[in-house]
Amino acid sequence: MSLVSDQEWEEYKSKFEKSYSDEAEDQMRRGRYQKSKQTVEEHNKKYENGEVTWKMAINHLSDLTEEEYSMRCGKKVTPPTST
Template identity: 65%
Template sequence: MSLVTDDEWTEYKAKFNKSYEAEEDLMRRGLYEKAKAKVVEHNSRYDSGEVTWKMAINHLSDDTPEEFAKRCGKRLPPK
């Protein structure tokens, strides 16, 4: 069972003005689902006092690791 409903995925894309073709949409949704699972797991640790800060979904939640690294200033080696 997925953590992400169709409605939630649609709302996320609308909130952050995102739209994808069918194949990319599936890939991006998978990335979003992984990000949400990480947020849920981390925030359960916050609720039990194991960590001192909460995580949340944002406009980067469906980025690939490479896109995220590039956005944050990491230089990728030439291909």
């Protein structure tokens, strides 16, 4: 797994102007960023091996949960039905 150094995490937050409400959220977001970084690295190895035709990179969305990312990218949520 790709580890994220304190310096790398601080640089990410600074570059994308990120701030979190408390230490717990900061740690959760850091974990999401770490997962994103691992996904990017695995994908880019495939790119280098000619298995895919495009590269991935870390961006301002790299600290979002899957649900937050889906919502931000237009996923429609169906409200629960009452019984």
